[in-house]
Amino acid sequence: MLSWIVSGLDTSDLVVLTLLAGGAIIFLIMKVLNQQPSSSRYSPTVASITPSSAVTSKSNQSFIDRMKNENRQVLIMYGSQTGTAEEMSGRLAKDLTRYSKKAVVVDPEDIECEDLNRLNEIEDALLVLCIATYGEGDPTDNAVTLVEYLNAGDCDLSGVRFAVFGLGNKTYEHFNEIGKQMDQQLEKLGAKRIFQMGLGDDDANLEEDFMIWREAFLPKVAEEFGWELNTEAETMRQYQMEPVEEGKALFKGEFGRLGAYERPRPPFDVKNPYLATVAINDELHTEHSDRSCRHIEFSVEGSRIRYEAGDHLAVFPTNDPALVDRLIEMLKFEPDRAFRLVNVDEDASKRHPFPCPTTFRTALSHYVDICAPVKSHVLKAISEYCTDETEKEFLNKLSTANEEGLKEYARYIVKERRSIVDYRFVTQTERGKIAICAVVTKYTIGDRLINGVCTRYLTKKEAGSKSPVFVRKSTMRLPHRTTTEVIMIGPGTGFAPFRGFLQDRQFHKNAGKEVGAMHLYYGCRHPDHDYIYKEELAQFQEDGILTHLNCAFSRAQEKKVYVQDRLWETRDRIWTAINAGAHVYICGDARNMARDVQSTLQKIFREIGGKSETEAVSFFKEMEKTKRYQADVWS
Ligand SMILES: Cc1cc2nc3c(=O)[nH]c(=O)nc-3n(C[C@H](O)[C@H](O)[C@H](O)COP(=O)(O)O)c2cc1C
Incomplete structure (x- = not known):
C-alpha cells in the first residue's frame, strides 16, 4: 500500500496525507480497583x-x-x-x-x-x-x-x-x-x-x-x-503544513499542554494523562500456552488519582518504533524536522489535528495511529497525486462508494486487516498501584505479521519505564452493602474487575466487617496453560472471600465447557442466591459469552424459578434496571 504513496507526491503532501491517514490517536482501556475504597473520588472528564x-x-x-x-x-x-x-x-x-x-x-x-x-x-x-x-x-x-x-x-x-x-x-x-x-x-x-x-x-x-x-x-x-x-x-485540503522556526518549544508526546509530563498538574484525564511508572510487567500464561497475557502494574503514587474496583484505566501507547522508522525511510521524511499542521479553515474550532508544533517522528510515534485501516477519503486524496496509472486506478476504485469500490475496500483494506487497534484488558490492585492484564494480540495474515498496537507497546514496557494513563470511571460497582451476595462471571481477562472486587471485599473483611458470599465463574482454555491468577484465587478461597469457584476449561477435555455450562450445572444455587437478592456481574466477550450467559440465566429463572417466558424476561430486565445485573463487555 505504501508504495502507492511514494509514487507521485512531494514531501509536504506526503507528510500531510500520511499523518492524516493515521487517523485518531490511540488509547486503550482497562479496569482498576483500589485496595482501600476511596471516600472522595476524583471523577475524570x-x-x-x-x-x-x-x-x-x-x-x-x-x-x-x-x-x-x-x-x-x-x-x-x-x-x-x-x-x-x-x-x-x-x-x-x-x-x-x-x-x-x-x-x-x-x-x-x-x-x-x-x-x-x-x-x-x-x-x-x-x-x-x-x-x-x-x-x-x-x-x-x-x-x-x-x-x-x-x-x-x-x-x-x-x-x-x-x-x-x-x-x-x-x-x-x-x-x-x-x-x-x-x-x-x-x-x-x-x-x-x-x-x-x-x-x-x-x-x-x-x-x-x-x-x-x-x-x-x-x-x-x-x-x-x-x-x-x-x-x-x-x-481542498483540511490542513496545511507549515515549517516551524528553530528554537521553538516542541511537543514531545504530551497531549495537553507543553511540558505536561515534566510538570504534571492534576486533574488527570483524557486531555491531561498522567505519566505513570510501570512497576511490574509479568507473564501470566505458562510455557504451555501459545499466547501471552501480561500482568502490568502502574504506580500512580503521589498523583492524587482516585480509583476503585471496576474502573477503567486508559493507556496511551506509542507506535512500534520499527514501523515508524520504516515509514520515515519509505517516505523520505526528515524525521526531526519541526512542523505544524494548520487547519486551512481559519475559523475552525480545531486549529491542529494533534499537538503542534512537533517533529515528524514524534507525530508518527505518539499522535497518529499509523496502523489504522486507511480511510477511503485518504486513498482518494492520494490517488490524485499518483503517477502510476494502474495504481491510480486501483486507489480510485478503493475510494469510490459504488458496489465495486465498496467490495474491493472491504476485501483489501478491511478483511485483510491492514491495521488493528486492540481492546481487551483489565483490572485490580494495591494502594498507589493500578494493575491491568492484557492478552497480547499477534497474528499473521499471509506473510504479514499483525501486532496489536497497545499490547505490543505494553509488552515492551519494562519496570521503571513510563506511560501516559488516566482513570475512567465505570458504572460497574459492587453493591453498597458488603453483605450482599455477588455472582461474578468473567472468563479470561474478563476476570480482571473481579480481582478488584475480591480485594475490595477482603479489605472490608480484614477491617472486621461482615462480607457476603462471592461466586466466581471463570473460564480459560486449559488449567496448565492460561489459568491466570490461579494462586491468588486459591488464596481468596482459603481466606473465605471467594466462597464458590467454578472453572470452565474449554480445551482440557474432549467436550468444550464454558462458563454458561457451569452456571447451568449450579442452577439451583444460582437461583437461590439471585432470589435472595444477589447481584450478578459479567465481564468479557460480548459476541458470544454475554449472550449465552444471559439466555442461561433466563433459562434458570424459568426452569428453577418457575417463571414463564415473559416473566423470566421481565425479571431479567428488572435486574438490569435496578443494577442487580451489570455487564462490562466488549467485542
Ligand atoms: C467497550 C465498548 C462498548 C460498546 N458498546 C456498544 C453498545 O452498547 N452498542 C453499540 O451499538 N455499540 C457499542 N460499541 C461500539 C462503538 O460504538 C463503535 O465501535 C464506534 O465506532 C466507536 O466510535 P468512536 O471511535 O467515535 O468512539 C462499543 C464499543 C466498545 C469498545
Whole structure:
C-alpha cells in the first residue's frame, strides 16, 4: 500500500496525507480497583481523544454566534470515545466544501448545550449528529450532557433540520441505542429529519456504512437547500503544513499542554494523562500456552488519582518504533524536522489535528495511529497525486462508494486487516498501584505479521519505564452493602474487575466487617496453560472471600465447557442466591459469552424459578434496571 504513496507526491503532501491517514490517536482501556475504597473520588472528564487544549481556538464564543458571524448554517456535533465519530464529523464538514459551504464542528463537551435552543435563530439551520453508543447502550463521555439535555425535552428545535449518523456494533445488545434515541428525540423537539438515520456497524464495515450514507446524504442536503456543486473545491485540503522556526518549544508526546509530563498538574484525564511508572510487567500464561497475557502494574503514587474496583484505566501507547522508522525511510521524511499542521479553515474550532508544533517522528510515534485501516477519503486524496496509472486506478476504485469500490475496500483494506487497534484488558490492585492484564494480540495474515498496537507497546514496557494513563470511571460497582451476595462471571481477562472486587471485599473483611458470599465463574482454555491468577484465587478461597469457584476449561477435555455450562450445572444455587437478592456481574466477550450467559440465566429463572417466558424476561430486565445485573463487555 505504501508504495502507492511514494509514487507521485512531494514531501509536504506526503507528510500531510500520511499523518492524516493515521487517523485518531490511540488509547486503550482497562479496569482498576483500589485496595482501600476511596471516600472522595476524583471523577475524570473523559471525552473524545483528540487533544484539545492545543487545538481549541474559540472556546468563549458561543457556537451560535460563530454560526451567525461566519454565516454558517450547518452544525455538526459528535459523540466520540475513541475518535471515529469525531473524524467522520470532520469529513462531513469537509464534504460541504464541495458546495462551497462551511460547517461548525463541535465537541458537545466544549459548549453550553442550552445554546442549542437558539439554533433556530440561524436561517436554514441543519444539525448533524455523528454519535456513537458505548457501555450498555450509553452515550460517550463527551456526549453525556448533550444527551441528557436533549432528552430532558426543554429544547425547542422547530425550524431546524437534522440528520443522524450513529456509530455502533451489532454484537452489542443495545445496537446504536444513542443514535436511535437522538434521531427520535430531535424530531420530538420539533426538528425536521431530512435524511434517514445511518446505522454504522463496527462489527461489519463501519467505513463502508459511512461512505454509503454520506454519498446519499450530501445530494439530499444540497437539494433541500438548493446548494450548487462546486467541482473545483473538491480537492481542498483540511490542513496545511507549515515549517516551524528553530528554537521553538516542541511537543514531545504530551497531549495537553507543553511540558505536561515534566510538570504534571492534576486533574488527570483524557486531555491531561498522567505519566505513570510501570512497576511490574509479568507473564501470566505458562510455557504451555501459545499466547501471552501480561500482568502490568502502574504506580500512580503521589498523583492524587482516585480509583476503585471496576474502573477503567486508559493507556496511551506509542507506535512500534520499527514501523515508524520504516515509514520515515519509505517516505523520505526528515524525521526531526519541526512542523505544524494548520487547519486551512481559519475559523475552525480545531486549529491542529494533534499537538503542534512537533517533529515528524514524534507525530508518527505518539499522535497518529499509523496502523489504522486507511480511510477511503485518504486513498482518494492520494490517488490524485499518483503517477502510476494502474495504481491510480486501483486507489480510485478503493475510494469510490459504488458496489465495486465498496467490495474491493472491504476485501483489501478491511478483511485483510491492514491495521488493528486492540481492546481487551483489565483490572485490580494495591494502594498507589493500578494493575491491568492484557492478552497480547499477534497474528499473521499471509506473510504479514499483525501486532496489536497497545499490547505490543505494553509488552515492551519494562519496570521503571513510563506511560501516559488516566482513570475512567465505570458504572460497574459492587453493591453498597458488603453483605450482599455477588455472582461474578468473567472468563479470561474478563476476570480482571473481579480481582478488584475480591480485594475490595477482603479489605472490608480484614477491617472486621461482615462480607457476603462471592461466586466466581471463570473460564480459560486449559488449567496448565492460561489459568491466570490461579494462586491468588486459591488464596481468596482459603481466606473465605471467594466462597464458590467454578472453572470452565474449554480445551482440557474432549467436550468444550464454558462458563454458561457451569452456571447451568449450579442452577439451583444460582437461583437461590439471585432470589435472595444477589447481584450478578459479567465481564468479557460480548459476541458470544454475554449472550449465552444471559439466555442461561433466563433459562434458570424459568426452569428453577418457575417463571414463564415473559416473566423470566421481565425479571431479567428488572435486574438490569435496578443494577442487580451489570455487564462490562466488549467485542
Ligand atoms: C467497550 C465498548 C462498548 C460498546 N458498546 C456498544 C453498545 O452498547 N452498542 C453499540 O451499538 N455499540 C457499542 N460499541 C461500539 C462503538 O460504538 C463503535 O465501535 C464506534 O465506532 C466507536 O466510535 P468512536 O471511535 O467515535 O468512539 C462499543 C464499543 C466498545 C469498545
